[in-house]
Amino acid sequence: MEKFEELIQSEKPVLVDFFATWCGPCKAMHPVLEELKNEIGDAARIAKIDVDQHEELAARYRIQAVPTFIVFKKGEAVWRHSGVISGKDLKAVIEQNS
Template sequence: MAKKSFNELINAPGMPVLVDFFAEWCGPCKAMAPVLQQIAAEHAGKVKIIKVDVDKNPAAAQQFRVQGVPTLILFHQGKTIWRQSGAMPAQQLSQVLKQHIQ
């Protein structure tokens, strides 16, 4: 099966997609990694989580005007439904997701 493009993933019908725009050199981004793993486990089958390295994918970062990392953007069928710059605790992120997923 062919690898789906970033735009195909965020525009797909069905479950929302949480995109983590990060950079390898970013300390707060590294702190978010276990938070996102916990969120993925808690919300399995309800939200898809993908990570986008802004240094390797500058076009995607530019497309969504990512100016700082980490930036989390929640998409549903291609539309941005929530966005946050900076690290956040798992409990807070989980609460946000519960407002937007079923």
């Protein structure tokens, strides 16, 4: 996997899902994200970061609840949301930042 810093430098928005394997709401978001990925195609990237495996990233972005979603563009966090969110809302955020 490419380095996180390289990934978030993209001109296109990058939606990062900070999740944990033990988290029920995170599991509920999985099919939502799969469907979103199909809908947006290559308009944006979707990355999943396991907070238990990447504690330093979780700390750097102050992830206190999972799932937390952050949209990055050119290395900047442009949007953030903690908790379950609809695919429709995520798609709207990606389109606003495209």
